[in-house]
Amino acid sequence: MAKKSSLGVPCEVPILMVCFLACVATGVELSVNNHAADFTLSTSSGTPVSLSCLVQNSSQAEELLWYRGEGKVDLKDGNKVNVSNICISPATETDNGVTFTCKLMRDKSVKVSVILDVQFPPNVTEDESVQIEEDKDVTLTCNAKSNPQGQAAWYKNNATLTLQQNRYQLYQTSEVSQLSIKKVQKSDNGTYTCEVKSSLGGGRKDFHLIVEDKKPVFPKEAVIAAVVVVTLTVLFGIVARKEKICKV
Incomplete structure (x- = not known):
């Protein structure tokens, strides 16, 4: 008796999943006093310093932020969008080495920093x-x-x-x-x-x-001994007087 044979051919359909990472570059840039990169601004003590931050390559309203070091600078409502100006008036020696940074509100990685180099003469105090x-x-x-x-x-x-x-x-x-x-x-x-x-x-x-002149220094032991002697003398005097009063 002949056996029936069946031939099974498995069919696997591979499923390919392709992931695309979209990197959206906004293209928005900032400039401070016409500098698109970080820079150092030299000035003299007592002179006012103006910093102007401008948004470039953007067709929409962009809000700006200013920082002095790590602290945020308060800006008026009309001084935040697309163009923002701050004034250090006057710059003093305490501003020397301080970093002022303008940042884009929606993407704080877009920024430009300014380091102030405030020059000043020696300020020697009174005699x-x-x-x-x-x-x-x-x-x-x-x-x-x-x-x-x-x-x-x-x-x-x-x-x-x-x-x-x-x-x-x-x-x-x-x-x-x-x-x-x-x-x-x-x-x-x-x-x-x-x-x-x-x-x-x-x-x-x-x-x-x-x-x-060097002040004389008395030995501590001698001072303590003198205090003890004076104290005992006073006590003996009080006791002797009390006994005398009692005998009268």
Whole structure:
């Protein structure tokens, strides 16, 4: 008996799924004072600075934001769409190095930043009198902050200061210049002058150092013993007087 044979041919229909990632480029750009990229703006202290942010390549109304560092700048309603202006009036040394950024409201990655380079001369403070006890340490601090950075020099009684090894020490940063004197002596009496100069000008400050006599220091044990003796004497006097009164 012949067997029936059946031939089954499986048919698989592959399903292809194609995903397309659409990258939509808005093409919108910003410019600040005609700069389409980040830039540094140099100015002088006391001068007003105007920054104008403009939307480019957009046919619709675009809202703008301004930031000073990380803080948002408050803008009036008529100063937000397509064009936005801010004014720093006047720019001061506290604005030096600060970044102002204009951003697109709907896409904050679209932005232009401006770093202010505010130039100012050294602003040295008024003269100062310093009284210090002999054998103590003293530090004279002079404001040396300026942009461009200035150089400080120290004088004693209008002559270039000669640094005594292990007693005089100078320390300077971009903001201060310090003169430290260890264990001051009577010979340190005098006027110390800090002079700071930069390409924009200079300033000077006088420190009138007065070294006072060293105050006598009593041993702690002797003071305590004296207090105890006085206290006991007073107590014995009170007791003796009380006994005398009782006998009368």
